[in-house]
Amino acid sequence: MEPLMSGLIDPFNRSIRYLRVSVTDRCNYRCFYCMPSQGMEWEERSEFLTFEEMTRIIRLFTELGVDKVRLTGGEPLVRRGLLDFVKQLHTLPGLKDLSMSSNAHLLGEQAQALKDAGVSRINISLDSLDPETFRKITVNGDLQPVLEGIDAALTAGMQPVKINMVVMRGLNDGEIESMLDYAVERGADLRYIETMPIGEAGIAGTDYYMPAVEILSRLKEHLGEELIPAKGGKGAGPARYYQVSSGPVRVGVISALSRHFCDDCNRVRLTAKGDLVLCLGQEDRVSLRDGLRNGFSDEQIKAVILDAIAHKPRSHEFNDDNSKVSLRHMSSLGG
Ligand code: SAM
Ligand code: SF4
Numbered sequence: 001m002e003p004l005m006s007g008l009i010d011p012f013n014r015s016i017r018y019l020r021v022s023v024t025d026r027c028n029y030r031c032f033y034c035m036p037s038q039g040m041e042w043e044e045r046s047e048f049l050t051f052e053e054m055t056r057i058i059r060l061f062t063e064l065g066v067d068k069v070r071l072t073g074g075e076p077l078v079r080r081g082l083l084d085f086v087k088q089l090h091t092l093p094g095l096k097d098l099s100m101s102s103n104a105h106l107l108g109e110q111a112q113a114l115k116d117a118g119v120s121r122i123n124i125s126l127d128s129l130d131p132e133t134f135r136k137i138t139v140n141g142d143l144q145p146v147l148e149g150i151d152a153a154l155t156a157g158m159q160p161v162k163i164n165m166v167v168m169r170g171l172n173d174g175e176i177e178s179m180l181d182y183a184v185e186r187g188a189d190l191r192y193i194e195t196m197p198i199g200e201a202g203i204a205g206t207d208y209y210m211p212a213v214e215i216l217s218r219l220k221e222h223l224g225e226e227l228i229p230a231k232g233g234k235g236a237g238p239a240r241y242y243q244v245s246s247g248p249v250r251v252g253v254i255s256a257l258s259r260h261f262c263d264d265c266n267r268v269r270l271t272a273k274g275d276l277v278l279c280l281g282q283e284d285r286v287s288l289r290d291g292l293r294n295g296f297s298d299e300q301i302k303a304v305i306l307d308a309i310a311h312k313p314r315s316h317e318f319n320d321d322n323s324k325v326s327l328r329h330m331s332s333l334g335g
Contacts, residue, residue, distance in 0.1 A: 007065025008305070010312040018068040018267040019061050021054060023082065025272055027075040029103050030139035031125075033166060033195055033205025047273045051085040053292055055092075057270060060302055062094030070099045071119075074272075077106040083117055090118030099123070101164075105141065107149030115156040122153050123162045123191075128172045129182055137171065154186055162189040162252075167215055168208030176215060177222040184249050191239050191252040198280070212255040216242075219251065227251075262315035268308075276308050281316020 008016035025043050027035070049057070058069055069089065076082060089098055099121040100114070107114075107124070126146060128134040134143040153161045165172070165179050176192065183190035192215045195205035219242075220227055227242035230250045239252030269277040274289025286308040291301050 008061075008309045010309050012263075012312075012314055014263075014265055014312075015065070016266055016268055016309055016312070017066055018070070019058065019066045020070045020072055020267060020269045021058065022072050022074065022270065022272050023051075023054070023076045023085070024048065024074045024079040026078050027073055027103070028078055028105055029075065029141045031127075031137060031141075031166075032139060032201060033137075033168075033208075034199075034201055035139075036199065036201045037204075043273055049272065049274045049289060049292070051081055051088070053274070053289070054270070055085065055088045056292070056298075057274070057288055057301070058089060058095070059092055060298055060305065062092050063298075064302060064305060065094075067094055068097040068099075069095060070101060070123075072101040075103055075105070076100055077102055077110060083110070083113055086114060086117040086119055097121070101125075102149070103138075103141070104146045104149030104153070106145075108145060108152045111149065111152035111156040111158065115153075115158050120158065121160055121162070122158045123164055124150055124153065125166075126150065126163045126179070127166050127168075128175055129178055130175070133172055133175075137166075137168075150186070150188070154188065160189045161186075162191055164191050164193055166193045166195060166205070167210045168195060168205065169210040171208050173210055176218050180219065180222065180244070180251065183251075184244055187249060189241075189250045189252070191254055193254045212253040215253055265312075265315075268312070276305065278308060278312040279316055282313045284311060284313055286311075 010016060025040070058066075061069075071082075071086070073079075086098065089095060097120065098118050100119050101123045102125075104124045104126070107122075111122075124146070127137045129143070131143045134141055134146075150161065150163070163179070163183050165175075167173055167176060180190060192212070194212055195202065195209050197203045197206050216227060223244065230241040230243045239254045241250045241252045243249075244251055265279075269280070270288070271277060271285075274287060274292065275285045276288050278284045278286075286304060288301060288304060291304050296304070
């Protein structure tokens with residue numbers, strides 16, 4: 001094998017520095033745009049990587065130049081042993097930034113411990129501030145513990161706390177403005193997300209599609225001022241950020257159906273069963289679990305990772321009629 005000289009560079013000269021790790025496909029909520037209404041076929045738990053196996057893979061990624069990891073799900077807080085896993089990850093010398101995505105239902109009691117263990121930032125899903133609408137979207141969710149979880153993350157000093165609102169016409173678009181006021185009051189960042197056609201549930205969600213430009217023009221009207229693009233507001237992620245008044249709060253919009261973010265893509269995803277998924281909007285994936293459970297050395301697993309990155313697709317295909325992502329569920333990918 002060739003010695004690694006310059007980290008993970010894909011065929012389009014993009015440097016891969018960011019790994020999103022889905023620790024479970026399970027969730028305590030059933031958001032209708034994420035989980036199919038007839039229920040999910042869960043992976044067998046024995047199929048999941050153990051936390052020891054995940055730690056090993058993440059260590060190898062950090063040795064290859066990844067310095068940013070986000071833990072996601074399903075809902076990461078429903079997997080037992082998560083706190084000890086976070087503590088393990090925090091000891092990896094190459095890992096500079098450890099964050100999490102959560103629905104916050106179980107966050108109230110865990111936020112401080114997670115922050116102390118090394119989770120510095122958190123993204124929290126919150127699609128409505130109205131208990132009934134919240135329940136309608138999440139199917140079995142409960143707004144109050146989520147609001148308490150958000151406050152606990154802020155009190156624990158996670159910075160930033162980012163709220164993610166999937167905006168759906170006719171369901172919660174009447175709350176675009178009140179959600180902004182809620183975030184500004186708390187000093188939380190806010191991102192408005194267009195529905196993405198991933199899996200059957202995601203495709204059903206696009207019936208309520210509301211384009212980012214419309215969201216932006218509503219915000220402009222609400223604030224009575226032009227939205228100023230935030231400094232560094234177009235990073236490697238999919239969101240474009242704007243400053244609200246003089247700051248510090250930023251709002252972002254994530255427009256999945258335009259391809260604008262693919263050129264700067266710096267990320268790959270690891271599923272709970274150890275598949276390395278190269279693009280959110282493509283089926284390409286490589287099992288890392290096979291090598292792991294067949295006694296591969298660190299160097300052999302790194303070679304599998306390098307080979308996979310050499311096949312990272314250029315962009316997603318959300319706009320193509322024959323896109324194959326309809327086969328997959330967002331809940332097993334973690335967004
Ligand atoms: N359970 C955690 C949560 O809800 O934040 C983490 C996993 S969840 C899959 C990650 C993000 O994906 C959430 O913000 C959720 O709203 C978003 N998401 C799921 N399905 C989506 C879809 N079809 N379109 C747009 N966003 C979606
Ligand atoms: Fe669960 Fe998050 Fe999917 Fe909602 S969006 S069902 S909270 S994984």
